[in-house]
Amino acid sequence: xxxxxxxxxxxxxxxxxxxxxxxxxxxxxxxxxxxxxxxxxxxxxxxxxxxxxxxxxxxxxxxxxxxxxxxxxxxxxxxxxxxxxxxxxxxxxxxxxxxxxxxxxxxxxxxxxxxxxxxxxxxxxxxxxxxxxxxxxxxxxxxxxxxxxxxxxxxxxxxxxxxxxxxxxxxxxxxxxxxxxxxxxxxxxxxxxxxxxxxxxx
Amino acid sequence: xxxxxxxxxxxxxxxxxxxxxxxxxxxxxxxxxxxxxxxxxxxxxxxxxxxxxxxxxxxxxxxxxxxxxxxxxxxxxxxxxxxxxxxxxxxxxxxxxxxxxxxxxxxxxxxxxxxxxxxxxxxxxxxxxxxxxxxxxxxxxxxxxxxxxxxxxxxxxxxxxxxxxxxxxxxxxxxxxxxxxxxxxxxxxxxx
Numbered sequence: 001x002x003x004x005x006x007x008x009x010x011x012x013x014x015x016x017x018x019x020x021x022x023x024x025x026x027x028x029x030x031x032x033x034x035x036x037x038x039x040x041x042x043x044x045x046x047x048x049x050x051x052x053x054x055x056x057x058x059x060x061x062x063x064x065x066x067x068x069x070x071x072x073x074x075x076x077x078x079x080x081x082x083x084x085x086x087x088x089x090x091x092x093x094x095x096x097x098x099x100x101x102x103x104x105x106x107x108x109x110x111x112x113x114x115x116x117x118x119x120x121x122x123x124x125x126x127x128x129x130x131x132x133x134x135x136x137x138x139x140x141x142x143x144x145x146x147x148x149x150x151x152x153x154x155x156x157x158x159x160x161x162x163x164x165x166x167x168x169x170x171x172x173x174x175x176x177x178x179x180x181x182x183x184x185x186x187x188x189x190x191x192x193x194x195x196x197x198x199x200x201x202x
Numbered sequence: 203x204x205x206x207x208x209x210x211x212x213x214x215x216x217x218x219x220x221x222x223x224x225x226x227x228x229x230x231x232x233x234x235x236x237x238x239x240x241x242x243x244x245x246x247x248x249x250x251x252x253x254x255x256x257x258x259x260x261x262x263x264x265x266x267x268x269x270x271x272x273x274x275x276x277x278x279x280x281x282x283x284x285x286x287x288x289x290x291x292x293x294x295x296x297x298x299x300x301x302x303x304x305x306x307x308x309x310x311x312x313x314x315x316x317x318x319x320x321x322x323x324x325x326x327x328x329x330x331x332x333x334x335x336x337x338x339x340x341x342x343x344x345x346x347x348x349x350x351x352x353x354x355x356x357x358x359x360x361x362x363x364x365x366x367x368x369x370x371x372x373x374x375x376x377x378x379x380x381x382x383x384x385x386x387x388x389x390x391x392x393x394x
Contacts, residue, residue: 085242
């Protein structure tokens with residue numbers, strides 16, 4: 001019985017272990033107070049990506065367009081390749097506005113997920129709560145919309161992971177980075193069947 | 203400098219309608235290059251894409267985007283075939299009446315033959331050497347997507363430009379060039 005209880009506690013400890021522990025991240029003295037996500041920070045740029053979205057068994061494409069209009073203010077639209085607008089959102093400070101959404105996509109849960117993903121993608125300045133290192137570089141723990149976010153950085157910011165109960169929930173991978181533009185972005189959700197691949201078109 | 207735009211006289215409008223209808227009737231195929239400008243008011247620049255359009259009467263149309271990405275959309279009767287840079291898929295548009303009707307409107311706009319007073323409030327303008335016709339959609343069910351088609355005709359009655367305006371005033375403008383009419387095109391060209 002005692003062995004069973006010890007095993008149970010050990011199992012619970014393992015399954016409830018923090019994300020950094022599970023990822024074998026080594027705590028370091030916090031050196032940075034804040035970090036910057038530069039990928040949608042240039043007000044003069046129109047960020048236009050060819051998007052492929054896999055949601056459950058549906059696979060569709062289009063253009064994802066992100067524009068910074070002011071500090072903490074982005075406009076995010078999605079159109080088909082032929083120009084039909086599917087959604088158009090505004091993110092301003094913590095406010096979120098649906099300017100337009102076709103009825104087929106106007107689902108509360110989907111919009112909540114997209115709101116959180118776009119908030120993660122476009123938030124520029126984040127306070128660092130904890131700092132870690134791994135074999136590749138530094139990992140900064142921050143918080144957005146009340147959820148822990150881990151920013152992986154080596155030469156550039158190359159990954160953001162959101163975590164819940166110690167498990168990876170959403171993974172944002174940035175690659176082919178040049179002049180503060182991530183030319184390819186992959187967003188993978190672990191708890192729902194949703195994958196988004198973005199590639200700049202120009 | 204503002205270009206002069208005048209309202210067309212009813213007789214001139216009638217002459218245009220006859221010319222365009224006769225042309226649409228005798229057109230079996232259209233092959234044309236196009237440049238698409240997607241205008242979103244909040245962007246600094248329009249998103250420009252280029253490609254080739256092929257139309258075969260009565261209802262086959264193929265949009266081949268080649269720049270800056272490869273993407274093919276073929277509307278063939280009840281089916282939309284998509285080839286997204288090698289990823290092929292088919293969408294049954296027969297099941298979505300609205301989508302089908304929207305596509306029929308787009309096909310009509312490419313031919314120019316959409317002078318339907320029941321479906322549109324139509325106004326005619328002369329603009330230097332071209333004629334611009336505004337087709338304001340009457341049926342509210344489309345207003346979620348589009349409110350107006352604006353077609354630009356050259357002197358021969360060919361559509362040079364189609365502008366599809368959304369309720370928000372964002373728009374898609376398609377400019378055609380190197381248009382070839384009635385070149386033989388096989389049905390197989392509209393499959394993938």
